[in-house]
Amino acid sequence: MSIQLRDMLEEASKNDTLPGVIAYNRIDGPGSSLDLPEFQQSLWSMPQMPADIEADQAMKWTRRLPRTIGITIDTGTKIEAHSFDSDLIAVQSMDYGTEVRGKSGAVPPTKENWLLKILDSFGLTGVKFVLRNLRSGTLSSGLGGSATAATGVCVLANELAGRPFSHAQLIPMASRMEQYSGVSLTGAQEQSNVIYGGVVDYIWFPWGIPGQPGTGYGESIRTELIRPEDYRELERRMAIFHTGRIHLSTDTNSVWMDALMTPEGYKLHAGKLEVAYLFREGLRLRRWEQIFDSIQAYREIRTTLCPEYMSGAEEISALAGVRKCASFPLGAGGGGGVLVYCADPESLQALRFDIQDTYMEIPFRIRSSGHQLINLPCYE
Numbered sequence: 001m002s003i004q005l006r007d008m009l010e011e012a013s014k015n016d017t018l019p020g021v022i023a024y025n026r027i028d029g030p031g032s033s034l035d036l037p038e039f040q041q042s043l044w045s046m047p048q049m050p051a052d053i054e055a056d057q058a059m060k061w062t063r064r065l066p067r068t069i070g071i072t073i074d075t076g077t078k079i080e081a082h083s084f085d086s087d088l089i090a091v092q093s094m095d096y097g098t099e100v101r102g103k104s105g106a107v108p109p110t111k112e113n114w115l116l117k118i119l120d121s122f123g124l125t126g127v128k129f130v131l132r133n134l135r136s137g138t139l140s141s142g143l144g145g146s147a148t149a150a151t152g153v154c155v156l157a158n159e160l161a162g163r164p165f166s167h168a169q170l171i172p173m174a175s176r177m178e179q180y181s182g183v184s185l186t187g188a189q190e191q192s193n194v195i196y197g198g199v200v201d202y203i204w205f206p207w208g209i210p211g212q213p214g215t216g217y218g219e220s221i222r223t224e225l226i227r228p229e230d231y232r233e234l235e236r237r238m239a240i241f242h243t244g245r246i247h248l249s250t251d252t253n254s255v256w257m258d259a260l261m262t263p264e265g266y267k268l269h270a271g272k273l274e275v276a277y278l279f280r281e282g283l284r285l286r287r288w289e290q291i292f293d294s295i296q297a298y299r300e301i302r303t304t305l306c307p308e309y310m311s312g313a314e315e316i317s318a319l320a321g322v323r324k325c326a327s328f329p330l331g332a333g334g335g336g337g338v339l340v341y342c343a344d345p346e347s348l349q350a351l352r353f354d355i356q357d358t359y360m361e362i363p364f365r366i367r368s369s370g371h372q373l374i375n376l377p378c379y380e
Helices: 006-014 037-043 111-121 145-160 167-180 189-196 228-235 249-260 263-285 288-305 314-322 345-355
Strands: 020-027 067-083 088-093 098-103 127-133 199-205 219-226 238-242 326-329 337-341 371-374
Touching (some): 006 067, 189 219, 219 228, 219 263, 238 345, 288 326
Antiparallel strands (some): 067 199, 088 098, 199 219
């Protein structure tokens, strides 16, 4: 099947109505590697599920299940569809200064073609996707940028193809395209964040939810922990700073995976489940000190398993500690972005003053939606 978009997009360009998508990033926290397939599968066991899974707001029956809490923020990537040669497809990154192109139906699955392969999978032709970061200085910041881009491309391609896939199906598509192309080690949380948005607890089911046929990889039970009208409470207690130093996140992820195969490492990884649950409940119940404790505990587990996780973030961590703030390198710690959390907003403000001349702050606001459609749908 081939879907020719050239003429439609030329007309849209004349009318200044080019279709596009804005895909938003996320802040992760305790539980942030538990969405990786290896961790989902090895740490998961069949739970005793209640008849009404939402009857207990604390969801204590999920306490020993892998989970990730995603916090959607207003940094991310804008993706716009432009007219292109009728038998070709292309992807251009304005921030990285790259463009890849290929003949529709004949794109090899190489690392360089990872986003182009998504377009090809939908049968699109005569189109170029142009990607641009919403904010300078946020490349490689541990905010899930590559997953954001992949999921945004999936969403836009799906819209242009007439929505053949559901949102739940786009999550594993984006995840597997990124993983199997060798772009990064990824799970399903960042992709889910782009689809659903908000401050959400994702409880992972690596083979689908028991008793629910049709569910599979990338499936989660999702709970909104903080409603939009209360986002400001959390924003006042969080900040993101960039250390100016980056290293490969795959290096730390691979060390954690290797540790998973040893009895000592497995025990440490299994300890993340309880810490992630405490983080969830701290957010849901506004227990600000409990959030602080869970971030500290989770960082200690990750650092014990892989000291390189803190590479470049040691100084900012020490300065944060003086102000009774908890620091947490975002993602796998490779991108240089560090989340700083403090139960007392005034202490966080004092830390800002301390380090404003040394570290770049990445300002953000929390968003209730993970993506935004532009000039879509193109056809009813």
